[in-house]
Amino acid sequence: MKVPRIFSLLGFASLFALFLSDSVQAENTVTLYTQRHYEFDEKLHEEFTEKTGIKVEVVKATADELIARLEQEGENSPADLFMTADAGGLDRASKAGLLAAMPASLLESVPDRLHDPESLWTAITQRARVLAYSKDRVKASDLSTYEDLADAKWKGRLSIRSSSNIYNQSLMTTIIEANDAETAEAWAKAVRGNMARPPQGSDRDQIRAVAAGLADVALVNTYYVGLLENSSEKKDRDAASAVSIFFPNQDGRGAHVNISGVGLLKSSKNREAAAKLIEFLLSPETQAQYPNATYEYPVVDGVAWSEIQERWGKFKADEVPLKVLGERNAEAVRLFNKAGWE
Ligand SMILES: [Fe+2]
Numbered sequence: 001m002k003v004p005r006i007f008s009l010l011g012f013a014s015l016f017a018l019f020l021s022d023s024v025q026a027e028n029t030v031t032l033y034t035q036r037h038y039e040f041d042e043k044l045h046e047e048f049t050e051k052t053g054i055k056v057e058v059v060k061a062t063a064d065e066l067i068a069r070l071e072q073e074g075e076n077s078p079a080d081l082f083m084t085a086d087a088g089g090l091d092r093a094s095k096a097g098l099l100a101a102m103p104a105s106l107l108e109s110v111p112d113r114l115h116d117p118e119s120l121w122t123a124i125t126q127r128a129r130v131l132a133y134s135k136d137r138v139k140a141s142d143l144s145t146y147e148d149l150a151d152a153k154w155k156g157r158l159s160i161r162s163s164s165n166i167y168n169q170s171l172m173t174t175i176i177e178a179n180d181a182e183t184a185e186a187w188a189k190a191v192r193g194n195m196a197r198p199p200q201g202s203d204r205d206q207i208r209a210v211a212a213g214l215a216d217v218a219l220v221n222t223y224y225v226g227l228l229e230n231s232s233e234k235k236d237r238d239a240a241s242a243v244s245i246f247f248p249n250q251d252g253r254g255a256h257v258n259i260s261g262v263g264l265l266k267s268s269k270n271r272e273a274a275a276k277l278i279e280f281l282l283s284p285e286t287q288a289q290y291p292n293a294t295y296e297y298p299v300v301d302g303v304a305w306s307e308i309q310e311r312w313g314k315f316k317a318d319e320v321p322l323k324v325l326g327e328r329n330a331e332a333v334r335l336f337n338k339a340g341w342e
Contacts, residue, residue: 031057033066034083040293063089077267080274090121091326099263121263125296132243150190159206159215162199163336170325172332188339211239226295247315254316
């Protein structure tokens with residue numbers, strides 16, 4: 001009788017240990033579905049794990065691919081957090097009913113405009129979409145607004161990526177919002193007509209095109225200039241030094257500023273750990289790293305800009321409600337198509 005009893009005790013103990021290690025592991029992992037594609041994020045996750053013991057599992061895809069996956073997985077999704085490189089994706093996830101309110105106390109340091117009123121999502125960084133112009137062939141006084149890019153003086157001189165890119169789509173929502181659909185379509189048609197070549201490549205490639213003399217003005221997110229300027233490739237550093245940054249619409253609504261942000265998922269089984277990651281990303285220490293690593297702007301007030309951001313200078317930002325970027329996305333895509341901007 002003794003032997004089997006020991007066995008059964010051992011069996012119970014090992015089962016219990018298995019159960020314990022499983023639940024400890026689940027509690028110690030946050031699964032992040034993200035659209036962001038920056039090496040620096042991995043470094044941040046390692047830092048977070050070192051600090052808290054919580055591991056970060058990452059799944060990368062476009063915002064719409066991730067939303068489709070979350071809808072398919074439903075309650076069984078392993079995901080805790082959804083992160084995008086654009087406000088529109090957060091709005092779509094929220095409309096799809098995928099997001100849960102995060103503790104409002106997490107968002108106290110984030111200005112109201114940069115988080116959802118019901119705490120379904122928050123911005124983590126900000127990114128301005130601006131003009132990068134040739135120092136040799138363009139004067140700052142030649143530049144003024146996004147709308148002015150439709151002017152015939154830019155014929156054959158613009159370099160801008162495809163309209164399938166979310167950064168262009170979000171800018172387009174603000175052109176519609178500030179004007180009207182008809183004006184926005186005519187604008188897109190004229191800008192497409194002013195391009196030096198058919199839309200192609202990334203934001204970095206548009207800056208390279210200006211540096212190579214293929215075009216005079218590119219429309220890009222500021223941080224790509226920062227990434228090129230600090231690249232290990234001399235070619236990239238040369239490309240960055242061939243351009244200056246211009247913030248459009250400074251006498252009007254301001255330059256277009258999008259966000260990268262994160263939402264807590266309803267499917268999250270591990271909300272406490274997920275909230276800890278959000279808290280870490282919004283902490284003054286982490287916020288202070290972004291301007292020097294990805295050259296994005298912080299969202300928390302009082303966090304210093306990097307040297308390069310100071311050099312680009314202070315600017316007026318378009319304060320259009322961020323939900324417009326989501327709500328008008330389909331319209332923006334339709335108008336781009338009608339205008340023939342590939
Ligand atoms: Fe980007």
